[in-house]
Structure formats: C-alpha cells, structure tokens
Amino acid sequence: MTDPVRLFIDHLDDSPTLMTLATVGEDGYPRTRTVNVNGVREDGGVLFHTDTRSEKVHDIDGDGKASLTVLTADASRQVTAIGDAVRVDEETERGIYAGQPRYLQLLAWLNDPGLAQEDRSERRRRWAEFDRTNPDLAEQDPPTTWAVFAVVPREYLFWEGDDEGPSHRVRYIRTSDGWETENLPG
Numbered sequence: 001m002t003d004p005v006r007l008f009i010d011h012l013d014d015s016p017t018l019m020t021l022a023t024v025g026e027d028g029y030p031r032t033r034t035v036n037v038n039g040v041r042e043d044g045g046v047l048f049h050t051d052t053r054s055e056k057v058h059d060i061d062g063d064g065k066a067s068l069t070v071l072t073a074d075a076s077r078q079v080t081a082i083g084d085a086v087r088v089d090e091e092t093e094r095g096i097y098a099g100q101p102r103y104l105q106l107l108a109w110l111n112d113p114g115l116a117q118e119d120r121s122e123r124r125r126r127w128a129e130f131d132r133t134n135p136d137l138a139e140q141d142p143p144t145t146w147a148v149f150a151v152v153p154r155e156y157l158f159w160e161g162d163d164e165g166p167s168h169r170v171r172y173i174r175t176s177d178g179w180e181t182e183n184l185p186g
Contacts, residue, residue, distance in 0.1 A: 002172075002181070003179070004044070004153075004156040004158070004172035004179055005040065005042070005043075005044040007079075007156075007158060008040060008044065008046075008070075008079055008081070008156060009040050011070065011072070011077065011079050011158075012037060012040065012070065017036055017037045018034050018035070018036060018037065018070075019034070019035060019036075019037050019046070019048070019068045019069060019070045020032055020033070020034055020068065020069045020070075020071075021033055021034070021035050021048060021056065021066060021067075021068045021151070022066060022067040022068070023055075023056050023059035023060055023063070023065070023066050023085070024059055024062075024063040024065050024066075025055075025059055025062075026058075026059075026062055030067075031055060031056070031059060033056065035048045035049075035050065035056075036048060036049065037070065038096045038148060039096070041150060043152060044081070044152065044153050044156075045086075045088075045150030045151065045152045045153075046068055046081055046150060046151045046153070047088065047092075047096065047148055047149070047150050048068075048148070048149055048151075049093075049096055049097070049100075049146065049147065049148045049149075050147055050148075050149065051108075051111055051145050051146070051147070052144070052145045052146070052147045053145060057147060057149075060085045060149060064084050064085055064086070065082075065083075065084060065085070066082075066083065066084070066085040066151045067080060067081065067082045067083075067151075068080065068081050068151050069081075075161075076160065076161050077158070077159065077160045077161070078158075078159045079156060079157070079158050079159070080156070080157040080159075081151060081153035081155070081156050081157075082153060082154060082155040082156075082157075083151050083152045083153040083154045083155070084151070084152050084154070085149045085150070085151050085152075086149060086150055086152060087147060087148070087149050088148045088149065088150050092148060093142060093146060093147065093148045094141055094142060096148050097141075097142035097146055097148075098139070102131075102137070105137040105142075106127055106130060106131060106137065108142055108143055108145070108146045109130060109134070109137070109143050110126065110127060110130055111145070153174065154173070154174045155171065155172065155173050155174065156171070156172040157169060157170070157171050157172075157184075158170045158171075158172075162186070165186075166185065166186030167186035168183075168186065169183070169184040169185070169186060170182070170183055170184070171184055
C-alpha cells in the first residue's frame with residue numbers, strides 16, 4: 001500500500017515551502033492564511049511556526065482542528081491534509097528557529113503590534129540596531145512568542161489536474177490499521 005506521508009514529502013520536493021492553513025475560529029467559521037512549511041515528521045505531522053499571540057494560535061487553543069493545502073509551483077497538483085494541530089517540543093522549536101533565515105529570526109524578536117505601524121525608515125533603523133547588538137540570534141533560544149505546531153493528519157487528499165480529462169483525486173484516511181484509500185471523482 002502507498003504511504004501518504006511519503007507521497008506528501010515527495011510532493012513538497014516539487015513545491016514551494018508555502019501552504020494555506022485553515023483553523024476554526026471561536027465563531028465556528030474557518031480562517032485561512034499562508035504560512036511556511038517547516039518540515040514533515042515521521043507521523044506525517046506538517047510543521048509550521050507562528051507567533052503565540054496570533055489568531056491561529058488562539059484558534060488552535062480553542063478547537064485544535066486544522067486543514068492545510070500545498071500546491072505545486074506549476075499548479076498541476078495539490079495535497080490537502082486535515083487533522084489536529086499540536087504544539088511540538090521545545091527542542092524541535094529551537095531547531096526550526098535556528099534554521100530560519102536571519103530576517104525571520106529578527107522578526108520573531110521584533111514582531112509586536114506596533115511594528116507594522118512604523119514607517120519604513122524607523123522599522124529599518126530598529127531592525128539594524130537589533131541585528132547589530134544580537135549577532136548570534138541563531139544560537140540563542142527563540143523568544144517566548146515563537147511557537148511551532150504540527151498538523152497531524154487524519155486524512156490526506158491528493159489532487160492532480162488533467163488538461164484532457166477529469167482530475168484525479170485520492171483520499172487517504174487514517175485508521176487503527178494504517179491508511180484506507182479511496183479514489184474520488186474529479
């Protein structure tokens with residue numbers, strides 16, 4: 001039987017590192033946004049980082065259900081995963097933080113409600129000063145507002161378009177015995 005986790009990882013090899021993440025708000029309605037894919041665990045958990053003060057963390061704390069979609073760069077294939085979002089351990093969080101580009105490490109430290117309101121020159125000045133006085137950010141522990149979550153899929157849906165016929169969709173549903181597969185109409 002095909003392993004959907006391996007299929008998903010192979011799909012990411014051909015894709016940008018962005019995904020659309022949906023959570024459920026307090027009002028019961030979905031909220032979507034684009035976030036970075038930070039990796040995939042052996043259990044299929046798809047990792048992403050965020051600020052603990054974000055709406056998505058509020059939604060996850062309230063409901064915990066999430067869905068994500070990754071589209072290939074040429075838009076010919078996509079994978080959707082549906083499952084539970086759980087916070088990962090501190091060691092994983094530190095490792096992902098250390099592997100981020102410098103600007104994301106800086107953003108993790110400087111992101112506050114006023115940052116977006118500052119004019120560009122003030123923001124650049126503040127970033128340059130923080131960067132100058134903190135040359136070893138990658139070696140430091142991330143700020144307490146840094147969080148990494150895994151969406152642990154209970155279901156995958158793989159879609160592939162076809163210019164000459166119906167699209168191809170295969171759903172994998174996690175069971176106690178592994179994965180159940182279902183082919184769906186395009």
